[in-house]
Amino acid sequence: MDTLFLLYISPWLVLAVFTAVSLFSLLRVLFTSRQLVSLSDTPSTVIGKPLLFPVTFNHKRFTPAKDRFTNQFLFVGVPVGLKCRIGNFLAVDDPSLDLYSSFSLKRIFSHLSCWFSFDSRRYLHRGDQVDLRDKLDEYLLSIDEKPSQWPHAYLLGVPQFLGFSRAVVSYWYLYNAEKELDAVILEINNSYWEKRNVFLRLNGSGKAANNEDKEHYLDALHLIQSLPSSPHSNFYQGTWDKKIFASPFEKVDGQVSNRFMDPLQPASWKPNASFANMTTLDETSGTVKMVTRMTCSGLPIDPCEMSAWQVLCFVLRWTLPGMLTTGYIVFHALRIRFTLMRMMKKPPVRMGSVGRYPTKNELNLEKIFRAYLASCVERCSSPVKVEYLPCRAMNSDTVYMTSPSYNEKEGQTITVEPADPGFYTRFAHYENVRTAIMEEIQLTNHEADPTARRLLLSHPDLMAEILTISSSNA
Incomplete structure (x- = not known):
């Protein structure tokens, strides 16, 4: 009886505790200096300053079915x-916050000291206990670009x-030494916790207004000097x-044109x-399939200049939409699914994309697979070099393995990259190694890719x- 009673009241107890803690945190936000x-x-020099941007996304689909919605x-x-x-x-990049544990009560309580937070852990490649600038530089070097350009x-x-x-897209605006916008990195995230980073150089058009900042x-x-941009x-x-695979209604391939301000x-x-x-755009015909337009819902707000009343109104207005992003996406996906279009199954990620977050078991199996692969290469009599990239959801560093007889003139190089963390679980359940390799490299014949x-x-x-x-020789 007591157990049933606790099970009955526990959701209400959790809700009450969450509400009380949120109110306490909100009071701290309102009545402390900003x-x-x-x-x-x-001392450091940066471009711009922290600003709050309430924005509106307008989506309009032209083919294969017409549809539009706004969020x-x-x-x-x-x-x-x-x-x-x-x-x-x-x-922003506060080391006192718990950034590297999984989503848990410990992480939540760590973030109660601040209503909103920004950290480098979830941007570009996952992990690495470095700040946003170091994360950016590492990414640029990984695509053979010099960070000094920006x-x-x-x-x-x-x-x-x-x-x-939960973010669908994040934008990195890169400015050259003249403080003009020169390149952008788009972080595209889908509903399956997969992501792809897209780097693109930009070409300017139209004359900019005079900058008086x-x-x-x-x-x-x-300690922190802010520079204005010079477009x-x-x-x-x-x-x-x-x-x-950004949407269950779109194939993987396609061309995208972006225009920024x-x-x-x-x-x-x-x-x-x-x-x-x-x-x-359609990858074959070049016709426009969908257009997404982002506009500001109001002037950006400097959080340092907000009154307590403005902060209260802002928090009540904009906190919930961020928490409900996933639900909003699912709602519109189901609406389109049952009224307009058929959903496609998710294919494995393409090379260069980051898969979903791995489970603890998959992380352990990856270590076993890596050790097994290294021991096999070490015992190999042929001159081979293996470039093994663990699933990008786990690590973005390539592991190099060479057999004892390998040399650059005669040896062969093999590249190995599992597309998703589930590879390690599947590999362990195959009858033998050859079957595992031959099955995993087969085309999956997904309609989307x-x-x-x-x-x-x-x-x-x-x-x-x-x-x-x-x-067999082991």
Whole structure:
């Protein structure tokens, strides 16, 4: 009886505790100073300043069925390289917050000290305990670009609330030495917790208005100097090939054209200005399939200049939409599914994309597979080099393995990359190694991506031979 009673009241108890804790946290936000305080003693120079961007997304589909819908999000813009707190309202790269544990009560309570937060863990490649600037530099180096080309950057993304957030897309605006917008990194996230980072250089068009902003310091101690951007153009454009299953109603392949405005310039904040446009084209005919237009729902807000009443209204208005992003996406997907279009099954991710988060068991199995692969290569009599990239959802570093007889003139190089974390579980259940290799490299014949494979392998027969012979000689 007592157990049944506890089971009955526990949801209400959890709700009551959550409500009380949220109210306490909100009171701390309202009645503490919201001056920007640097979390580093080292002077730094950044571009722009933290701003709150309430935005509206307008989606319009033209083919194969016509449809349109609108939703609203809160974006927060932060200068990349800035580590700060603005009272208990916003934290950027704050090491006191629990950033690296999974979503849990421990993580939630850690984030109660700040209503919204930004950290580097969930951006670009996953993991790594480095700040946003270091994360950006690592990514640029991984795609053979020099970070020195863009000494300034500004990130526009969905903030975390109690350590949780769900973002469809994040924007990294990269500025050259002349402080002009020169490139953009798009972080595309789908509903399956998969992502793909897209880098594109931009071409300007149209003449920009005169910029009257001046350099100034963001904090009272004059540790953080903010620079204004210096646009020469009103719009900046770029195109890229879509290689991610972004929607269950769209195939993986396609071409996307983007047009941006400089987010640090007042011209982009007007209600009728196209803050960012994304046009999806058919990969064969080039016809427009869908257009997404992002506009500002109002002028961006400087959190340091908000009154307690403004903060209260803002928090009540914009916290919930961020928490309900997934539900909103699911609602519209079901509406389209039952009224307009058929949903396609999710294919394995393409090379270069990041798969879903791995389970603890998959992480352990990956270590076993890596050790097994290394031991097989070490016992291999042929001159081979294996470049093994664990599923990108786990790690973005390539592991190099060479046999004792390998040399660059005569040896062969084999590249191995599982497309998703589930590979390690499946591999352990096959009858033998050769069967596992040959099955995993087969085309999955998904409608959304006919070229998809669960294992990306350059020399299947040679790899199967190495694993089989080495195992039999063990």
